[in-house]
Amino acid sequence: ASSNTSIDDLTGETILITAGGTREAIDPVRFIGNRSSGRMGFAIAEAARRRGARVILIAAPTAIAPPAGCEVVCVTSAAEMQAAALKHLHEATIVIMAAAVSDYTVKAATQKLKRDQSRILELEPTTDILRELSTRRNPGTLVIGFAAETEDLLANGRAKLERKSIDAIVVNDVSSPNLGFDSQNNAGTILTKATEVAIPPTTKAAMAERILDEIKKLRTQPNS
Ligand code: CTP
Ligand code: CA
Numbered sequence: 539a540s541s542n543t544s545i546d547d548l549t550g551e552t553i554l555i556t557a558g559g560t561r562e563a564i565d566p567v568r569f570i571g572n573r574s575s576g577r578m579g580f581a582i583a584e585a586a587r588r589r590g591a592r593v594i595l596i597a598a599p600t601a602i603a604p605p606a607g608c609e610v611v612c613v614t615s616a617a618e619m620q621a622a623a624l625k626h627l628h629e630a631t632i633v634i635m636a637a638a639v640s641d642y643t644v645k646a647a648t649q650k651l652k653r654d655q656s657r658i659l660e661l662e663p664t665t666d667i668l669r670e671l672s673t674r675r676n677p678g679t680l681v682i683g684f685a686a687e688t689e690d691l692l693a694n695g696r697a698k699l700e701r702k703s704i705d706a707i708v709v710n711d712v713s714s715p716n717l718g719f720d721s722q723n724n725a726g727t728i729l730t731k732a733t734e735v736a737i738p739p740t741t742k743a744a745m746a747e748r749i750l751d752e753i754k755k756l757r758t759q760p761n762s
Pocket of ligand 1: 616635636637638639640641664665666667668669682683684685686698
């Protein structure tokens with residue numbers, strides 16, 4: 539079934555959504571970041587609000603302003619996102635992890651690095667927030683992740699679905715130009731344990747509705 543945006547079918551749900559791209563400081567003025575604009579996460583937040591959900595939006599830096607009506611928590615680093623997400627986890631009936639989270643944090647310098655200093659950055663792995671949220675969730679809470687891939691999309695997506703013990707994963711091909719990062723449009727495949735739903739190239743707003751439709755199906759058909 540296609541989305542029906544006139545129905546408040548998410549009334550009663552509290553959806554915790556992460557969006558944007560985390561930043562890891564290198565020194566007081568520099569960071570390691572990524573190309574996430576926050577548009578996909580914000581589109582899901584906006585659609586979820588319109589469909590009647592309470593939305594807790596944990597936003598790392600983004601290129602755009604968050605949609606109205608959401609409870610916005612601003613964070614910068616992966617560690618801050620982890621803390622904010624854990625703080626609000628037990629209010630959530632659905633968790634959607636759309637943020638692009640750094641896999642590594644940096645041992646940051648306390649003073650601004652000089653041109654002739656430190657060409658080697660000391661990296662430490664960050665926590666897999668999605669996996670931690672899935673492990674610590676309340677019974678009945680649905681957890682959905684994203685995977686931005688450049689190759690072997692479906693196999694990589696299925697592996698992450700398993701490894702992170704989540705209910706669904708939205709896989710996008712970020713190697714295609716004009717889609718995904720920095721774009722108004724997106725395409726992908728929503729994988730659950732039993733299903734595979736392709737979403738052809740469309741606006742992030744329309745893709746958000748499709749993603750929420752699939753989550754709604756998981757609620758009503760929990761064995762999919
Ligand atoms: N994610 C997370 N915490 C991290 C890294 C990723 O919660 N430290 C989440 C992302 O928000 C996304 C999902 O995990 O919803 C998949 O992210 P991805 O980078 O594709 O997976 P990784 O497990 O980091 O694997 P890799 O980068 O090696 O492909
Ligand atoms: Ca990663």
